[in-house]
Amino acid sequence: MSEQNKIILNEVELKILREGFETATINEAFDIVYITHQIQNSFLILEGGGEIIHRNKNVEKLELNALYGLNYLASGNSVPFSCRIFKSSKILTIGKSQMLHALESPNNPLNSIFKKFLSV
Amino acid sequence: MKFKKNYEVRIKDFENCDMISIRRKVMKKKNIYCDVKICECVSKSLFRHLSDEAFRELNRIKITNTFKKGLILFTEGNPVFGIYCIGSGRIKVSKTGSCGKESIQRITGPGDILGERSLFAGGKFMKTATVIEDATVCFIDKEFVLKAIQSAPKVAIGLLQKLSHEFYAAEEKLASMAQKSVRARTANLLLSLKESFGSEQLGRTYINVKLTREEMASMVGTANETMIRILSDFRDERLIEMDGKIIYLLNAPRLNEISELKNIAP
Numbered sequence: 001m002s003e004q005n006k007i008i009l010n011e012v013e014l015k016i017l018r019e020g021f022e023t024a025t026i027n028e029a030f031d032i033v034y035i036t037h038q039i040q041n042s043f044l045i046l047e048g049g050g051e052i053i054h055r056n057k058n059v060e061k062l063e064l065n066a067l068y069g070l071n072y073l074a075s076g077n078s079v080p081f082s083c084r085i086f087k088s089s090k091i092l093t094i095g096k097s098q099m100l101h102a103l104e105s106p107n108n109p110l111n112s113i114f115k116k117f118l119s120v
Numbered sequence: 121m122k123f124k125k126n127y128e129v130r131i132k133d134f135e136n137c138d139m140i141s142i143r144r145k146v147m148k149k150k151n152i153y154c155d156v157k158i159c160e161c162v163s164k165s166l167f168r169h170l171s172d173e174a175f176r177e178l179n180r181i182k183i184t185n186t187f188k189k190g191l192i193l194f195t196e197g198n199p200v201f202g203i204y205c206i207g208s209g210r211i212k213v214s215k216t217g218s219c220g221k222e223s224i225q226r227i228t229g230p231g232d233i234l235g236e237r238s239l240f241a242g243g244k245f246m247k248t249a250t251v252i253e254d255a256t257v258c259f260i261d262k263e264f265v266l267k268a269i270q271s272a273p274k275v276a277i278g279l280l281q282k283l284s285h286e287f288y289a290a291e292e293k294l295a296s297m298a299q300k301s302v303r304a305r306t307a308n309l310l311l312s313l314k315e316s317f318g319s320e321q322l323g324r325t326y327i328n329v330k331l332t333r334e335e336m337a338s339m340v341g342t343a344n345e346t347m348i349r350i351l352s353d354f355r356d357e358r359l360i361e362m363d364g365k366i367i368y369l370l371n372a373p374r375l376n377e378i379s380e381l382k383n384i385a386p
Contacts, residue, residue: 024199024201024243025199026198026199027195027197027198027244028195028196028197028198030192030194030195030198031192034185034187034191037185038183038184038185039183040183040185040201040202040259040261041201041202041261076183093201095181095201095202095261095262095263095264096181096183096261097177097181097261097263097264097267098261098263100180100181
């Protein structure tokens with residue numbers, strides 16, 4: 001299983017994701033995942049930002065239009081980092097039931113995007 | 121030889137298992153696996169009406185985590201991504217007033233569900249949930265919850281019943297705030313905490329949740345100093361005994377009489 005935390009999406013993939021999932025605006029900064037926890041949602045930041053704090057205390061800024069955490073959501077493994085989304089950010093989230101539904105439906109346009117992420 | 125035997129047993133544990141089963145075994149050993157078939161949340165919640173197939177799906181998609189004291193489950197004003205079922209531990213649900221002061225609405229424990237009201241009321245959390253005792257919590261994403269409501273009418277009816285009960289309780293609390301003295305409301309708080317979190321120790325009933333005086337004052341709607349004074353009065357009247365944050369109830373019937381008293385107009 002890949003240890004890569006993110007995958008950058010192209011314009012077409014981004015459009016498919018935005019059509020398939022709701023976006024939400026964060027009113028208060030929050031920790032989308034705590035270290036050693038299982039991630040609850042895979043996410044993508046459309047506007048604003050956030051940061052990942054790794055085990056070794058290194059801080060990595062979240063990139064826009066990059067899908068994070070899908071591999072951990074699929075495997076159920078705990079994450080080796082904490083992740084905070086900043087206030088006023090606009091994000092798109094993918095819940096586990098949505099991810100499983102897309103992976104089990106070969107005709108779903110999200111199927112190939114998710115499988116690409118999981119095979120990296 | 122003994123080591124070899126143990127090694128063989130460990131290998132046998134995982135033979136013919138897929139990754140999901142292996143993970144389940146590991147999580148059971150770590151004591152954080154929650155089986156929906158026996159989960160207290162499920163038996164008390166709207167999910168009790170799910171079909172067997174839906175139960176299997178719920179088991180597949182739920183995410184279980186252990187939260188240490190002080191961590192925040194969700195923050196008031198943020199979008200709802202799903203609901204939370206408490207397996208163990210205690211979580212306080214609070215609201216922040218315009219002046220920034222925190223007002224605790226309730227303390228939740230094993231079997232309680234958080235977030236469903238916000239989910240159906242507009243999609244943003246109306247309160248903040250903070251862990252006050254280490255807790256194991258299952259997260260269920262909102263797509264599954266909405267699908268469960270749509271596919272099983274009994275789930276929808278169960279939800280209506282739950283919301284109706286909670287609305288009635290909220291109206292009662294509002295009436296209590298208007299009509300009862302702080303002393304009566306404090307007695308009522310102690311009795312309701314006893315009902316939810318009461319435990320027995322050496323023949324005495326105590327409230328098995330540690331709250332600061334400030335948190336209790338917030339739940340009653342009074343100042344910290346008033347709460348301290350009223351608890352001291354109750355102790356002097358031998359209605360309660362305090363050992364740090366632990367409160368023992370010595371005379372529940374008398375507390376019940378006090379909680380029924382209304383303000384007398386001059």
